Amino acid sequence: MTRLKDALDHIAEAVIKQRDLLDRLDSIGDSDHGTNMARGFTAAMEELERLNDLSSTKVVFETVGTAFAESIGGASGPLYATAFLRAAAACDENTTFNVENVEKLLNAAVEGVKRRGHSDAGEKTMLDVLIPVHKCFTPEEAKDKTLYQCIEAAVKAAKDGLDYTKTIPAKKGRASYIGERSIGHEDPGAMSSLIMVRELFNFLKY
Template identity: 85%
Template sequence: MTRLKDAVDHIAKAVIKQRDLLDRLDSIGDSDHGTNMARGFNAAIEALDALEDDSTKNVLHTIGTAFSENIGGASGPLYATAFLRAASVCDKDTTFNIENVEKLLGAAIEGIKKRGHSDVGEKTMLDVLVPVYRCFTPEQAKDKTLYQCIEAAVKAAKKGIDYTKTIPATKGRASYIGERSVGHEDPGGMSSLIMVRELFNFLKY
């Protein structure tokens, strides 16, 4: 198993472990975000175990396909789109450096925006992912290592999830309760935070 597949395995298990938390956070929606994420990552792990060509492009495409084929709800198709769009801007030799992470995240975010007809400030995963993306832009990444950028991204993600508590939901089932969603963290934002945090934790060892 390559280091990328090891990282995905670590992240997947961390998200699956937080299934109940994510379902509880989704009480303002369908209460199934954690269940859906666990289903998607379990399918992704199984597919990756059988993958022979484990290039970055193929790994990301395999995860996206697993999510697309195994998850319903709102966040599943959005995550599927994110991984597939990221895969689409890879070539067979793409490795993880600051420039490539910026490119992959940028493509993923644009895919989420178009698929979800959403943007920052609407209590979605974008309120976490866009601040994370900015940590890899030339303005913020200057003189930093990739590891330092990911460390900064964890802090940005935490600020993003805190921000989602202060605004009403305008997308998905949670939008039905409007202002009553204030005070609740966005579950999609939380799963994004977990993924960024666990990538950082994986790279520490």
């Protein structure tokens, strides 16, 4: 599935370009979210280049998740690794991308992140973006929309979710140590999740 590989290459390049921004947003945490995301995506893309067969969505996501797990410490590595690995586990060998399948993969990823991070919406984390994004693909929201239209809606939902993180205190990670003083700051994990959704949309436009 070279199209999936091309999309991931595009997303990886965009996240890596925003490394400094993500590190700055993480100034109330460990100041390394951008550095870690760049390291993870670099490792993931290198591993994908080594694959002889890119036809399996399951294998591609497993490869990315494993690369994140093995190359990044801190909070972001295990959480993004879990998201990709849970999505991979929800695939069969013939999974293709349509609204129904994307909803299933996103649901698996979100539930995995919730369990791994012992977190939920409203705690100033990546879930404040990922949960609204997932909702855009559910039957009640997707209705008769195309996959592209659902992704377009997901970009807006992701931006709204990121903006929401500025209005609430952090309850997870090092940023939680400063409590109410974290209000006014966007969550770096929410930002990296937004970038990924936005760049998937941008990739599909062309």
